[in-house]
Amino acid sequence: MNKIKNSPFFKLLSRLSVLIILFVVLALTTHNFIKLSNLTTILLQVAIYAVIAYGVTFVLIVGATDLSAGSVVGLAGIVSALLLRDYAVSPVMAIIAGLITGAVCGFLNGVCITYLKIIPFVATLGTSWIFRGVCQLIGDGQPVTIRSSENPTAAEFLKVLGSGRIGGFPVAAIVFIILGLALSVILSKTVLGRNIYATGSNQESARLSGINVRRTTIYAFIVCDVLAALGGVLITARLSSGQVSAGTGYELEGIAAAVIGGVSLMGGEGSIAGALIGALIMGMLRNGLNLNGINSYWQQIVIGAVLIFAVAFDLFQRRKVGT
Amino acid sequence: MEKLLEMEHISKNFPGVKALDDINIDLYPGEVHALVGENGAGKSTLMKILNGVYQPDCGRILVGGKEVHISDTHAAHKLGINIVFQEFNLCNAISVSNNIFIGRHKHNKWGMVDDKWLYSETKKLMDYMRLDIDPNTILGELSVAEKQLVEIAKAISTNAKILVFDEPTSALTEKEIERLFEIIKTLCSEGCGIFYISHRMEELDSIADRITVLRDGQHIDTRNYKDMSRDDMIRMMVGRELNNQYPDFKRNIGAVILEIDRVFVPEQLDISGIQVREGEIVGFAGLCGAGRTETARAVFGADRAKEIQVKILGKPVKISTPKDAIEHGIGYLTDDRKQNGLALRLDVEKNINMTCYPMFLKNGLYSQRLADENARKYIDSINIKTPSIRQTVQNLSGGNQQKVVLSKWLSRETQILIFDEPTRGIDVGAKYEIYKLMNELSKKRKGIIMISSDLPEIIGMCDRVYVFCRGRVTGILSQSELSQERILRYAAGIDVR
Numbered sequence: 034m035n036k037i038k039n040s041p042f043f044k045l046l047s048r049l050s051v052l053i054i055l056f057v058v059l060a061l062t063t064h065n066f067i068k069l070s071n072l073t074t075i076l077l078q079v080a081i082y083a084v085i086a087y088g089v090t091f092v093l094i095v096g097a098t099d100l101s102a103g104s105v106v107g108l109a110g111i112v113s114a115l116l117l118r119d120y121a122v123s124p125v126m127a128i129i130a131g132l133i134t135g136a137v138c139g140f141l142n143g144v145c146i147t148y149l150k151i152i153p154f155v156a157t158l159g160t161s162w163i164f165r166g167v168c169q170l171i172g173d174g175q176p177v178t179i180r181s182s183e184n185p186t187a188a189e190f191l192k193v194l195g196s197g198r199i200g201g202f203p204v205a206a207i208v209f210i211i212l213g214l215a216l217s218v219i220l221s222k223t224v225l226g227r228n229i230y231a232t233g234s235n236q237e238s239a240r241l242s243g244i245n246v247r248r249t250t251i252y253a254f255i256v257c258d259v260l261a262a263l264g265g266v267l268i269t270a271r272l273s274s275g276q277v278s279a280g281t282g283y284e285l286e287g288i289a290a291a292v293i294g295g296v297s298l299m300g301g302e303g304s305i306a307g308a309l310i311g312a313l314i315m316g317m318l319r320n321g322l323n324l325n326g327i328n329s330y331w332q333q334i335v336i337g338a339v340l341i342f343a344v345a346f347d348l349f350q351r352r353k354v355g356t
Numbered sequence: 357m358e359k360l361l362e363m364e365h366i367s368k369n370f371p372g373v374k375a376l377d378d379i380n381i382d383l384y385p386g387e388v389h390a391l392v393g394e395n396g397a398g399k400s401t402l403m404k405i406l407n408g409v410y411q412p413d414c415g416r417i418l419v420g421g422k423e424v425h426i427s428d429t430h431a432a433h434k435l436g437i438n439i440v441f442q443e444f445n446l447c448n449a450i451s452v453s454n455n456i457f458i459g460r461h462k463h464n465k466w467g468m469v470d471d472k473w474l475y476s477e478t479k480k481l482m483d484y485m486r487l488d489i490d491p492n493t494i495l496g497e498l499s500v501a502e503k504q505l506v507e508i509a510k511a512i513s514t515n516a517k518i519l520v521f522d523e524p525t526s527a528l529t530e531k532e533i534e535r536l537f538e539i540i541k542t543l544c545s546e547g548c549g550i551f552y553i554s555h556r557m558e559e560l561d562s563i564a565d566r567i568t569v570l571r572d573g574q575h576i577d578t579r580n581y582k583d584m585s586r587d588d589m590i591r592m593m594v595g596r597e598l599n600n601q602y603p604d605f606k607r608n609i610g611a612v613i614l615e616i617d618r619v620f621v622p623e624q625l626d627i628s629g630i631q632v633r634e635g636e637i638v639g640f641a642g643l644c645g646a647g648r649t650e651t652a653r654a655v656f657g658a659d660r661a662k663e664i665q666v667k668i669l670g671k672p673v674k675i676s677t678p679k680d681a682i683e684h685g686i687g688y689l690t691d692d693r694k695q696n697g698l699a700l701r702l703d704v705e706k707n708i709n710m711t712c713y714p715m716f717l718k719n720g721l722y723s724q725r726l727a728d729e730n731a732r733k734y735i736d737s738i739n740i741k742t743p744s745i746r747q748t749v750q751n752l753s754g755g756n757q758q759k760v761v762l763s764k765w766l767s768r769e770t771q772i773l774i775f776d777e778p779t780r781g782i783d784v785g786a787k788y789e790i791y792k793l794m795n796e797l798s799k800k801r802k803g804i805i806m807i808s809s810d811l812p813e814i815i816g817m818c819d820r821v822y823v824f825c826r827g828r829v830t831g832i833l834s835q836s837e838l839s840q841e842r843i844l845r846y847a848a849g850i851d852v853r
Contacts, residue, residue: 218721221722222721222722223721223722224713224714224717224722226722227706227709227713227722228713230699230702230706231699231702231706231710231713234699234700234701234702235696235698235699235700235701235702237695237696238690238696238697238698238699238710239699239710240658240677240678241656241658241678241688241690241696241697242678242682242710242711242764243678243679243681243682243683243711243768244679244710244713245677245679299701301699301701301702302701
């Protein structure tokens, strides 16, 4: 039994059961929770956090942290919005440009950590200010709004991506579910994924096994920040406007969701499914508290407590197995 | 003479394992009581009970004739019991004196830590041990051996009457071991009793007064040390006759496969003229820090050298990362499997396959089935004892962990293998298995370098030995010339005539 309890699968199962219990409790106690419109709203709200949590998961598993993800959200959102508004670029190209912005940010983060050998916390703290600064510079501190009167196609496209629905199902939710599957495959079924786990678990041992740990780390950051950029694009789409302060604090939301989902800050442990479950737990909890009229101050306290409880539970489980 | 300590009928169960079964052991003042047994025999568990880390399921402990209850480490210290653990319990970022007196600081009249007292007490201790370490040195700046000595100083500083040394010499050089033994003898003459755990039988000869053998949690025998022959001891430990500590072999040596023409690092390494042939086991002997591991790591591309010239099968190759080395067919089993040999928190399969993940791609995706098959192949063929391939390797014993490391390189089928201290900290039975595996590899015409500080092992296994001293090769010995004395003289840099 102990063997099973220690396995990643058990960890995931315990998180899934928490999610289900939370769902059932909210369904039974909270008026309006189980309504289709409310559930799809949750998915829509969770979409951005989930996408960021996916990315953060890559970086956490490789044994690093990314404090700049929130700034990348803002920067990529502004880049896409500016291209749409001022340069009449097609919406698809604008999105791709946003994602490339994310890739460049991830590459810079990775280089700071692997070649300049700065610890990830400090390196990404530094880049988070740089990226946010660039974002405010090019946005001139103002929101970049795409008006349907000026850019009808772009505005329509953003509306579909941000808050559109297919058969009642939010497009943004479809994006993060398909993305989750694809990223899961990358993490568990490719050599890159294997290398990420090996590097995060013991970097030196991975290096001496012939794994290029620098390249692996840089790739993990590129994945993370491309996903953060996608989060930024989704926000811009939702608001039909690029905000220079968009994404502030989202890196911590992403880390929290990943950790609640069982991703280890020590590296080498965790999964995309876990990150998704973590994001859903947070999203559902917020929604349930809202519907019950609990104010946002109390919501913060509850979410913080859930985070601490989740980590304490893991440590307790590990100790029990350890002795 | 009154006994310092008696442990009577001690038993301890862990889920699924009987770790200790009715153990009786005692300790007199002034004696060194050696405790031997294979890994998992129960030595460490017994000592952890003595130190209050575990509570026994039944049995009692008497200190100075009085029954005591040792609820935790603190209680053990109060009773004058202290352990020098194998793993370091020191903090790298603070000074030597702060490490030694951690938790036992004295305050001056202002309520601040009394640094003068701290310094002078530590200085006294260093003088007593004849160590040349300034008490204000930050611990992280010390060598592994010096850290081990500080750990010992810390134990002595508690004025413990009952001291346990758990493999204290694995990181020490000959000279430091001698000094440690002098310290132990002084402690004994002052009335301390000492439990001494070691896998190195040679060193027991010079200090042990009595010996107790444990096997699978059972008490096998306790005797005066001089009444126990080496053969008896090994037989009791493994529970079967071991005719030879080293398996017989017949080598079929072929062409030169690896030539290390030059490795140069200013003021550290100046190596030239090392050759390894197919099917040959070449030993690197010498003291810690003589340049053996450093040479291996440079050849493997793990560390940079200022100048390096290596030929494989007669062709010069350029190696600047471990990846290059592996692609040229070199594998390196590191000297510290926990630090850099294994990813301890990953499972057996992920570790075994770590050198060759791309081999298991099928239609572009990683095939778990193929990967598992490969892992199982080695678990069966070299007999790795693990409940499943999904077990995390930190839960395996030292010998089995070492076999996982070996499997990593067998999977990759490298033609040249460098074994760095392959049997450090593993028990006699597992050692024998590792030796047999190395012989089998030499039969498959692989070229093998074995770095070892265990001289009998070097002599028992190697066809040729390069002896290192202060970053140079000071002697090359063929099988017929091998003797402990010769190796030691070269290793110490003394000319041999």
